[in-house]
Amino acid sequence: MTMDIQTAGVVGAGVMGVGVAQNLAQCGMDVVLVDIAEAVLERARIEIGNNVRFQGFFAKEKNGPTPEEVLGRITFTIEPEKLADVDYLVENVVEKWPVKEEVYRRIDAICKPSCVFAANTSAISITRIASVTRRPDRVIGMHFMNPVPMKPLVEVIRGFHTSEETIEFSKFFLKKMGKSCVVVNDSPGFVSNRVLMLTVNEAVFLVQEGVAKAEEVDRIFKSCFGHKMGPLETADLIGLDTILYSLDVLYESFNDSKFRPCPLLKKMVDAGLHGRKNGRGFYNYPVL
Template sequence: MMTIGVVGAGVMGADIALLCAAHGMRVVLKDVDQAVLDKFAVELPQKLRGYKMMGCTFTRTAAQMLELVQATLDYAPLADVDWIIESAPENVELKQQVYAELARVCRADTYYAVNTSCIPITKLAAQMPDPSRVLGAHFMNPVPLKKAVEVVRGFHTSDASIEAAKGLLKQLGKNAIVVKDFPGFVANRLSHLFMNEAAFLVQDGVAKPAEIDAIFREGYGHKMGPLETADLIGLDTVLHSLDVLYQHYQDPKFRCCPLLRQMVDAGLHGKKSGRGFYDYNS
């Protein structure tokens, strides 16, 4: 039985842990906040019911899945995992600290999958003892419902690591799409332009959020509009990713919409805070 270490139990990390446990894998779920780990256990039954209603064919119960998950505040339990899927917040310095700890405790043959939306894989892999075993695995949100995973080949990533990632993702019911290591990769270089420009449309009074999203759903056939997606991801996360893209490319097309920055400053972070472009409290 494969053992997966998931570092970071936030929105993405919790769903990745759920997905791995649903497919019978042992999971070591690491976070810095006990309340976040407790939240994962409390919310798992409800999230599992919701995903099943949306078409996921998971056969394990929440109780069976929780038996496969070891929640921890320490790095030590990650010493014997086959894979690390790192899903810490989108902050380069924070991720570098995480990888310094992982390099200290993990086995030499552990593979590392960086679940990032914009940060270059090569930059993080450079500090690892064997950067050939580090790659990007950009899961889409919500994780159980999205088929595609961007697998990002860093400068040193080996063919063997890419093939191992494809095998892991196949076991999880995912389709690995291999791309090169440029900030934002494919998905976020496109999606963040959509979300940012949609925020500009709201700021300029061209249309309301519901109208903009309806055009994307009903006109383009997207399942969600850009502002619904931004609220789901978290406006603070979208803002930070735009700043990362702007920093790396120095291209004004990634300049964050002032309204989006103001909303984040005001604490309107989307669904997780109860209010973003939409109100989730009513």
């Protein structure tokens, strides 16, 4: 496997896809960002420009790329066929297996055989994802943290068939993004979300039961344990809908009642309270 990446593909222009595309372009790579809706891509374009401008304003060194330079490296498109020549692809679609399955079947038919697929998933099995492709040895998990450009470490997941070449190539890819990684074995939720989702879910139960308010729960974790964010602030950042989908996957995968989603979490998602992404979760946020 040649250690060379000319162009990277990013599928899904939601919160994580935007972060990955921005990070790649800021590090000098050409990017093809694909989504199914022009409106989503336009929001992504605006958000990336604003993010780069904001980072530049607060940066100690002012010689980073301009918003125009970063956006100039990104092709925004609703045509997945433009992924045909990418060398490395990061998938960021919703945490629902039927959607993931359809995406991988389609990109597997489009992308060149040498292209590596990295699933930026919170909980879905990398081995299961690889099973619907003709390149299971070139499928790997790559769990980025939000906000992507600001987080230096990535949780990388080795599927059953993932080759050592793919792992080394993925480390090279992440190094180009300015990141390091920890490689773990495939298991639903991996390390981070198998622990985090339980913590968040239990925190929601505390609010539901009236034991404490959301801000009180978060204050305890920040003041007592030195966490930068409490579990419910973290849930809002990730997206309450994503938290719920991840818990559903963990519950289905392990058949263990400890992963049952809290009814309050379900109610909030049904009510459209998804956190920072749409302005309201356990806290209220300005919507840009």
